[in-house]
Amino acid sequence: MMIEDIRPLAVVTGASSGIGYELARLAAEDGYDLIIAADERAIFEAKAALEQHGVMVEALEVDLSTTEGVDRLVGVIGGRPVDALMANAGRGLGRGFLDQDWADVRFVIDTNVTGTVYLIQQVVREMREQDRGRVLITGSIAGLMPGSFQAVYNGTKAFLDSFAWALRNELKDTGVTVSCLMPGPTDTEFFERADMMDTKVGTDPKKADPADVAKTGYHAMQKGEGDVVAGFKNKLQAAMAAVTPESVLAEQHRKMAEPGTAKTDTQTYQKPLG
Numbered sequence: 001m002m003i004e005d006i007r008p009l010a011v012v013t014g015a016s017s018g019i020g021y022e023l024a025r026l027a028a029e030d031g032y033d034l035i036i037a038a039d040e041r042a043i044f045e046a047k048a049a050l051e052q053h054g055v056m057v058e059a060l061e062v063d064l065s066t067t068e069g070v071d072r073l074v075g076v077i078g079g080r081p082v083d084a085l086m087a088n089a090g091r092g093l094g095r096g097f098l099d100q101d102w103a104d105v106r107f108v109i110d111t112n113v114t115g116t117v118y119l120i121q122q123v124v125r126e127m128r129e130q131d132r133g134r135v136l137i138t139g140s141i142a143g144l145m146p147g148s149f150q151a152v153y154n155g156t157k158a159f160l161d162s163f164a165w166a167l168r169n170e171l172k173d174t175g176v177t178v179s180c181l182m183p184g185p186t187d188t189e190f191f192e193r194a195d196m197m198d199t200k201v202g203t204d205p206k207k208a209d210p211a212d213v214a215k216t217g218y219h220a221m222q223k224g225e226g227d228v229v230a231g232f233k234n235k236l237q238a239a240m241a242a243v244t245p246e247s248v249l250a251e252q253h254r255k256m257a258e259p260g261t262a263k264t265d266t267q268t269y270q271k272p273l274g
Ligand SMILES: NC(=O)c1ccc[n+]([C@@H]2O[C@H](COP(=O)([O-])OP(=O)(O)OC[C@H]3O[C@@H](n4cnc5c(N)ncnc54)[C@H](OP(=O)(O)O)[C@@H]3O)[C@@H](O)[C@H]2O)c1
Pocket: 013, 014, 015, 016, 017, 018, 019, 020, 037, 038, 039, 040, 041, 042, 062, 063, 064, 065, 088, 089, 090, 091, 092, 111, 138, 139, 140, 141, 142, 182, 183, 184, 185, 186, 187, 188, 189, 190, 191, 193, 210
């Protein structure tokens, strides 16, 4: 028997940096072989680092916003039973909706929603066949509130937060569990990539450590929990969101995500643009 047949297999998307890299690291520490994917060459640096844990790592540079990209990843899995799927790849997008480029909007929806659910359908069909498997979807507490100045992104996360619970229910009589990790603001490349470094949330110096966030999600997945909000402050915010009118939440989101809300060096807020 070959060594890769012995160890469990985890598939982690968006594993080149941030929360996804940390999820992959936890799986490697637990002795999972890994298939990791991201859209840039940094995924090969992640592969080299993860191999230090003595597991086999296959890395794929692929755009998971496309059907072809997801098909390539499924091809690399090649029918091997997947013990854990961590569908984590995702993108933010700041600024007012009408000021965003359509191509960027489309990319966020296609990555966060279309590519993610397509991958999940492909992999989890196999898990259902095997009657076992763990799925972790990286949603967000952003899905609990209308995201003024990040409207499309929050919408994609609302989709995932909801989808995770629905799929979990559909699979309740099987050995497959679906968990949703709901981080709050986390110190990754996310905000820079989303063009949000002139916002209060983007420049918040107290963001969570991605290693801690990943640990929370990974353990929830291993225990088969339904969802988990990472961090006490975010738990409070999630609880408040459930009892706060949408109009109030949208206004609160504006205050942290509108361009120009970043703190300046003199600790005063800039006047919001526009
Ligand atoms: N940071 C936060 O505050 C926060 C809060 C709540 C939820 N989240 C969610 O956490 C997840 C991970 O984000 P992060 O904060 O760790 O940010 P990150 O460091 O930017 O990581 C995002 C990962 O997703 C990959 N990715 C993005 N678009 C892709 C595509 N089209 N195809 C393949 N890979 C793609 C990136 O790879 P490339 O570099 O190759 O594109 C990268 O590996 C996302 O789903 C995000 O929405 C983040």
